[in-house]
Amino acid sequence: MNRLIPFGMAVAALAALAGGAVILTRAPHAATTGTAADRPADRPSVLTVTATTPQTQDWPQTLVASGALAAWQEAVIGAEVGNLRITELFADVGSTVVRGQELARLSQDSTQAAIRKQEALVAQAKATLAQAQANARRARMVKGSGALSEQQVAEYLIAEDTAKASLAAAQADLDSGRITLAQTRILAVDDGVVTARSATLGNVVSTGAELFRLQRQSRVEWNAELDARQLSQVRPGQKARLTLPDGRRIDGTVRLAAPSLNSATSRGVVSVSLPADSGAMAGGFASGEIELANQSALTAPQSAVVLRDGRSYVFSIGADNRVTRHPVTVGRRRDQRVEILAGLPLGVRIVESGGAFLSDGTPVTVAPSGDPVATAAIPERKS
Incomplete structure (x- = not known):
């Protein structure tokens, strides 16, 4: 058994x-x-995707450039009087100042003493003028009466004019002394940021010596470098968009384009004005784009373009819901969309998202508009 x-x-x-x-x-x-209708059932869909259609949009042409970030204008603040010692400092590198703000002060003792002396000379000249005017007035009253000779009358009148001139000279010297006293206060010539300071406390300065350097109005410009062909297309007022060294993107406006090229580099500089609150710092380097006239462009979402092996691809969706891979040439990028220059047939539906998981001929399920996309609809293998 x-x-x-x-x-x-x-x-x-x-x-x-x-x-x-x-x-x-x-x-x-x-x-x-088996029939064509039966084949998709033999190989089930492996991914649910969203579909979209490429759009034709008017996009501005752009010139890609790079260049240095520099101050819009710099102001050099120096000493207008010499042989005076710096007694006080009120600003340092990085200080934000306004027009007329005191940055440093020179010794005022000798200047104030000279002013007091000149004030005394003015008072003396005024007294002399008063006496000369009184004599001239009496001389005019007795002129022709024989009490005074014509020569004496003329001398009194001339003395009056001389006293007037002496008072004017003394007053001018007093004004000059007061100007010198005002020049002992080193003032900011404009609003801005102090970018350099060579003034040292206790140092005796000479006339014209640079004490501070100021970045006017805290404005920074982007000096984009272009070749001759590109430079000819740039006009003041055009928009620009650049990327700062820290990755932030800001917008600017072309202020001017250089009228000539650098003989050493054969490139010209385009100055792009940036907002005062952009956060850009002079001395850095940035790259960006300058926008020219609008041009029609065939565009697709950036998520629809798949990068593999250094090439860009877009997947179209056929009538049988199978995808076809198309190598494409991309151009400008703007607002999360990319320009398709070549390689994509017109009027096709393309995979908007999920293309990174696809290959040529893969069957897919197209999700209705607004439905969530299943990113892993691959059937499980039974053990």
Whole structure:
């Protein structure tokens, strides 16, 4: 009895193997003779994607450039009087100042003493003038009466004019002294940021010596460098967009384009004004784009473009919901969209997102507009 059970199990196993062989031999035949409508069922969809259609939009042409960030204008603040010692400093590098703000002060002792002396000379000249005017007035009253000779009358009148001139000279010297006193206060010539300071406390300055350097109005410009062909297309007022060294993107406006090229580099500089609150710092380097006239562009979402092996691809969706891979040439990028220059047929539906998981000929399920996309609809294998 025990020997019959293994024999029966062996017969059952042979029957199962024979049935499997029949199925395996028929499967290829069924695949080749099945209809087109039956084939998608043989290979189920592996991914649910969203579809979109490329759009034609008017985009500005752009010139890609790079260049240094520099101060819009710099102001040099120096000493207008010499041989005076710096007694006080009120600003340092990085200080934000306003027009007329005191930055430093020179010694005022000798200047104030000279002013007091000149004030005394003015008072003396005024007294002399008063006496000369009184004599001249009496001389005019007795002129022609014989009390005074014509020569004496003339002398009194001339003395009056001389006293007037002496008072004017003394007053001018006093004004000059007061100007010198005012020049001992080193003032900011405009609003801005102090970018350099050579003034040192206790140093005796000479006339014209630079004490501070000021970045006017805290404005920074982007000096984009272009070649001759590009430079001819740039006009003041055009928009620009650049990327700062820290990755932030800001907008600017072309202020002027250089009228000539640098003889050493054969490139010209385009000055782009940046907002005062842009955060750009002079001395840095930035790259960006200058916008020219608008031009029609075939565009697609950036998510629709897949980068593989250094090339860009877009997947179109056919009538049977199978995707076809198209190598494309991309151009400008703007507002999360990219320009397709070549390689994409017109009027096709393309995969908007999920293309990174696809290959040529893969069947997909197109999600209705607004539905969430399943990014992993791959059937599980049963163990």
